[in-house]
Amino acid sequence: MIEALGFFATSWIDPSLLVLTALGTLAGIYVGAIPGLSVTMAVSILISFTFKWEVNAALALIAGVYVGGVYGGARSAILLNIPGAPSAIATALDGYPLARKGLAGEAIGLSTVMSVIGGLIGVLALALAAPAISDIALQFNSRDYMLLGIIGILLVGTLSGESFAKGAFAGALGVLVGMVGLDPMTAEARFTYGSIDLMGGIPYIVAMIGFFGVAEALVQLENVGKTAVRQAISRIVPAWRDVRRYLRVGLRASGIGTLIGALPGTGGDIAALLAYDDARRSTKHPETPFGQGAKEGLIAPEAANNAAVGGAFIPMLTLGIPGDAVTAIIIGALFIHGLKPGPLLLSETPHLFWFMVGNLTLANLFLLVFGLTGVRIFTRIVECPRAILFPLIVVLSAVGAYAIQNNPVHIYWTLGFGVLGYLLKKYGFQVAPIILGVILGPMIDANYRRAMIGAREDLGQFLLDFVTHPISCILSLALILMLLAQTPAWRWLRVRLGRASGSG
Amino acid sequence: MKPPSDLRPGERVFALALLGVSLLAFQQAYGISGFSGLTTGGVIPMLAAGVMVVSGLVILRDALARPRPARPSLRETLRFLVPPQLVLFVALLVAYGAAIPGLGFLPASGVFLFLSIWMLWRRGVLWAAGITALSVTGVYVVFRLVFQVVLPSGTVWP
Incomplete structure (x- = not known):
């Protein structure tokens, strides 16, 4: 216990880690707030520069950017009515009307305090739940990991796109990209076409930078000329009475956020929308109607999206399955530093787990400080013309892609993935399942083959193992239910059940 | 959605x-x-x-x-699918990728930044040149000096 506390406090007492966390949080607020710049984009570019650093320093910076970035989107949602990030879409619904009433400062203050409360609850859940889940996950075998990988990709596909087919297509495309290179088991060439550059595979960070950085810049190019309307700012530190009054809504939303964040594949954006919906249903008599500046409508999504950060770390650290796109990238960073996220992480490297818990807590405290200060200068920076921003994103993406292995070919891959990502986004595809596919594809491949070898290459035995082992059986049922939920039969069943309960 | x-x-x-x-x-x-x-x-x-x-x-x-x-x-x-602005930008992107081996990373990035900012911002050559100079210097200081990334050098302009 005392040992864990010591690991927890590492970044609190080491001045360089303290400064890195603070810098990360501050930078994250701006990255999250500037429309067109996303946390995913920033973290993926950042990882390519920090992989030579000591692991604690890299993680301190990344945790800060993540926590700050999820919050930062709210500021531009409130002040400019442009959500800086998808997780702030629900925040704009009531945040901007509040700003138009001259309450921008109060809205920012309340959203900051509630974000911090939500963030701390998420971290607490991580600290309490992860060790227990890790213990269960130690019983998992390769078949279960294969199932978890498939479920992770499909969940992102189902929840984040226009249709399940598009999500599944994107996920499978990602798996295929992840297969490029020499087979790690037999050294057989897969999709290499005799090219030496392809034999080592396509690093997933290259794919990430391309799909999240360059593609996003190309999509946003349409909005290059748009200007924002700025709002006046009043008092920022919220009244204690207000904090106490809305604490219940904040706590409830934090619970929702943590749970949604912990589900593999769902992140702050879905958590925020669900919490907003829940607040609207559960608040019987709001002071102001929802959509016209209800403080409950501002608080719920903000508490939820920051709580989802801690939640998203739970499956990442215990199962090796990322909770959302950012944790998918952080998993990449951990691999680069030679660490293996999964059930053994907690028993083999407890210092790293408690360091991350301590670091996320610290980042939340810095969020409180930076969130309540510097708002006036903030609006000027956020209004940075996009005509400057997008070309810069491309250059930063190119440096990032090159820096991973000092290979200029990776710059071309990044630009190519950027154009492909643009086309896919234009037709309603999400790029997150592709990235998850690239990361989880090799894991699914290795675990499938291990499981098949375990079944002595007997297909019947292999399939039987899914039913006879309790964990595999539960995971298989979850996967089957997920797939069934996408079929017309499921909708038919729901209608029938609805009618039956209505008449009964 | x-x-x-x-x-x-x-x-x-x-x-x-x-x-x-x-x-x-x-x-x-x-x-x-x-x-x-x-x-x-x-x-x-x-x-x-x-x-x-x-x-x-x-x-x-x-x-x-x-x-x-x-x-x-x-x-x-x-x-x-391909608004004119995007076509120009992607063309610049391709030219940028092609120019890196010859010009080297920093000069190629400078040309790319100048042309794309000039094209997208429409504030004149001086503004675009100023912002470009500032950005390239920033990239050099942050990445070459602070992060110590060895940036790709060119054959024409090493």
Whole structure:
């Protein structure tokens, strides 16, 4: 216990880690707030520069950017009515009307305090739940990991796109990209076409930078000329009475956020929308109607999206399955530093787990400080013309892609993935399942083959193992239910059940 | 997120192209080790490509089933998919990628930044040049000096 506390406090007492966390949080607020710049984009570019650093320093910076970035989107949602990030879409619904009433400062203050409360609850859940889940996950075998990988990709596909087919297509495309290179088991060439550059595979960070950085810049190019309307700012530190009054809504939303964040594949954006919906249903008599500046409508999504950060770390650290796109990238960073996220992480490297818990807590405290200060200068920076921003994103993406292995070919891959990502986004595809596919594809491949070898290459035995082992059986049922939920039969069943309960 | 009720310009052609790519991917995945065993390196690639083919068929079916408001002309499709500004930007992107081995990273980035900022911002040459100089210096200081990234050098201008 005392040992864990010591690991927890590492970044609190080491001045360089303290400064890195603070810098990360501050930078994250701006990255999250500037429309067109996303946390995913920033973290993926950042990882390519920090992989030579000591692991604690890299993680301190990344945790800060993540926590700050999820919050930062709210500021531009409130002040400019442009959500800086998808997780702030629900925040704009009531945040901007509040700003138009001259309450921008109060809205920012309340959203900051509630974000911090939500963030701390998420971290607490991580600290309490992860060790227990890790213990269960130690019983998992390769078949279960294969199932978890498939479920992770499909969940992102189902929840984040226009249709399940598009999500599944994107996920499978990602798996295929992840297969490029020499087979790690037999050294057989897969999709290499005799090219030496392809034999080592396509690093997933290259794919990430391309799909999240360059593609996003190309999509946003349409909005290059748009200007924002700025709002006046009043008092920022919220009244204690207000904090106490809305604490219940904040706590409830934090619970929702943590749970949604912990589900593999769902992140702050879905958590925020669900919490907003829940607040609207559960608040019987709001002071102001929802959509016209209800403080409950501002608080719920903000508490939820920051709580989802801690939640998203739970499956990442215990199962090796990322909770959302950012944790998918952080998993990449951990691999680069030679660490293996999964059930053994907690028993083999407890210092790293408690360091991350301590670091996320610290980042939340810095969020409180930076969130309540510097708002006036903030609006000027956020209004940075996009005509400057997008070309810069491309250059930063190119440096990032090159820096991973000092290979200029990776710059071309990044630009190519950027154009492909643009086309896919234009037709309603999400790029997150592709990235998850690239990361989880090799894991699914290795675990499938291990499981098949375990079944002595007997297909019947292999399939039987899914039913006879309790964990595999539960995971298989979850996967089957997920797939069934996408079929017309499921909708038919729901209608029938609805009618039956209505008449009964 | 629900799909828009109307078809986007070029959506059916895109869906067809995706199906074509998926079939090609399946054929390539089959080429890795065929059906020679259950633990060979080609099994998961074939399964993934198979999922792409099946979902590609569903995407095409959905695109064919969705109503089309009016037959979009080629010009409308192009305006939706590749607005002039984007074409110019992507052209600059390709030129940028091609110029890095010759010019080296920093000069190529400088030219790319100057041309794209000048094109997108429309504030004049001086503004674009000023911002470019500032950005290139920033990239050099942050990445070369602070992060110690060895930036690609060129053959013409090392």
